[in-house]
Amino acid sequence: MNDENFDNLRKLLALKKHEQPPPGYFNRLPGKIMAHIESSELAAESTWWDWLVARFDARPILACAYGFTISGLLLMGFRLSQVLQAEAQADAGAPAFGGGWLAATPDPINTQPSSFVQSHFANPAGLVNFSSVEPVVELTPPIAIQRDVPAGQLFVRTLNGRSLY
Amino acid sequence: MAIMTQAVALEREADAPTVPAPVEDRQLVRQAQQGDLSAFDELIRRYQERVYATVYHMTSNHEDANDLTQETFVKAYKAIGSFKGDSGFFTWVYRIAVNKTINFLKQKKNRHNGFSLNDLDFNAEHDPDLVALVSERNPRRDMGLVELQEKLNEAMQKLSDVHRLVVTLHDVQGLSHEEIGKIMDCNPGTVRSRLFYARQQLQGSLADYLK
Numbered sequence: 001m002n003d004e005n006f007d008n009l010r011k012l013l014a015l016k017k018h019e020q021p022p023p024g025y026f027n028r029l030p031g032k033i034m035a036h037i038e039s040s041e042l043a044a045e046s047t048w049w050d051w052l053v054a055r056f057d058a059r060p061i062l063a064c065a066y067g068f069t070i071s072g073l074l075l076m077g078f079r080l081s082q083v084l085q086a087e088a089q090a091d092a093g094a095p096a097f098g099g100g101w102l103a104a105t106p107d108p109i110n111t112q113p114s115s116f117v118q119s120h121f122a123n124p125a126g127l128v129n130f131s132s133v134e135p136v137v138e139l140t141p142p143i144a145i146q147r148d149v150p151a152g153q154l155f156v157r158t159l160n161g162r163s164l165y
Numbered sequence: 166m167a168i169m170t171q172a173v174a175l176e177r178e179a180d181a182p183t184v185p186a187p188v189e190d191r192q193l194v195r196q197a198q199q200g201d202l203s204a205f206d207e208l209i210r211r212y213q214e215r216v217y218a219t220v221y222h223m224t225s226n227h228e229d230a231n232d233l234t235q236e237t238f239v240k241a242y243k244a245i246g247s248f249k250g251d252s253g254f255f256t257w258v259y260r261i262a263v264n265k266t267i268n269f270l271k272q273k274k275n276r277h278n279g280f281s282l283n284d285l286d287f288n289a290e291h292d293p294d295l296v297a298l299v300s301e302r303n304p305r306r307d308m309g310l311v312e313l314q315e316k317l318n319e320a321m322q323k324l325s326d327v328h329r330l331v332v333t334l335h336d337v338q339g340l341s342h343e344e345i346g347k348i349m350d351c352n353p354g355t356v357r358s359r360l361f362y363a364r365q366q367l368q369g370s371l372a373d374y375l376k
Contacts, residue, residue, distance in 0.1 A: 006364045006368065008375045009336075009364055009367055009368050009371070009375060010336055011294040012313070012317060012371065012374065012375065013317070013332065013336045013337055013367075014292065014294060014337075015285070015292075015310065015313065015314055015317055016222055016314075016317065016321075016333075016337045017337060018285045018286045018288060018292070019221070019222075019282060019283040019284070019285060019286075019314065020283050020284065020285070020286045021217065021221075021227060021230075021231075021283050022283075022284075026213055026214055026217075029209070029213050029217070029231075029234065029235070030206055030209045030210055030213065032235060033209055033213075033234075033235050033238045033239060034202060034205075034206055034209075036235055036239045037202070037205075037238075037239055037242050038202075040239065040243075
């Protein structure tokens with residue numbers, strides 16, 4: 001491993017030290033690197049929407065492709081819905097909701113709720129005689145009744161119209 | 166007499182213009198870790214030439230060296246938070262550059278980019294050793310430095326990546342065996358044996374130009 005044996009080789013290898021990049025290259029390089037760092041930091045901070053817009057800015061063909069794909073999917077969806085509706089209408093003598101998988105859906109117009117549901121919604125709390133404008137508790141009885149009530153006694157009208165003293 | 170000399174030296178020191186001491190790498194690294202981009206910019210300016218040269222001599226291609234040098238410093242900035250300071254910043258950034266370059270060369274093996282050699286600087290024509298090699302020892306006297314440069318790069322590219330790296334770091338860049346060992350994560354003995362083998366290979370490839 002004697003270095004002296006490689007003297008000429010080392011002299012020749014010195015030629016590589018003289019290979020230099022274009023003039024001014026090292027003045028520009030730090031700026032390029034810093035621009036890379038700043039742009040990568042910005043990219044990390046930006047939202048997915050910014051990222052998408054930036055990608056589309058850089059690649060208009062990609063943007064067009066995305067546009068066509070989405071439009072195609074919308075058209076296909078619209079067409080499919082039309083086909084399904086036509087199939088449903090054409091089903092054996094049934095009206096609009098008469099056949100196919102749509103038949104399973106109850107008709108909201110013709111369907112009647114059960115008697116329990118009807119009575120519940122007609123009088124939800126069982127307050128048939130109750131009026132919301134009539135107070136439940138009165139501290140002083142009306143004058144017409146006051147005659148029969150001993151002085152200082154409380155007069156209370158219950159929810160079903162009876163009077164309590 | 167000694168006191169007189171000391172006094173004169175102090176006087177000279179006082180007269181000398183005050184040049185700000187260069188900021189240590191460690192301090193710049195600490196500032197960069199806190200997000201100070203100007204500190205990192207200074208670190209780039211300090212080591213860009215050496216990092217570029219290493220990558221360039223490994224790839225023999227200016228464009229590749231340009232890309233890899235940029236990627237090396239971008240990666241160094243992203244990873245600077247994990248730099249503990251066990252080794253110098255220079256060794257650490259070199260290690261990034263070397264790993265990136267070797268990975269790049271592995272991927273590139275199937276694609277052949279060819280050379281994109283930098284021009285030789287003005288001093289090459291006046292280097293006495295090189296002039297002697299071209300005019301006296303070269304069997305083809307008409308061969309110029311540029312052709313010799315191409316032959317040398319061809320011979321370098323015939324070496325394996327690790328052998329080319331050792332030759333680049335030691336014989337071109339002038340790093341010690343110990344420094345190369347730290348960069349390549351091996352002991353100095355391994356560096357010496359790789360260097361010997363690589364030189365033998367180069368001498369065989371360039372035998373016609375080294376008589």
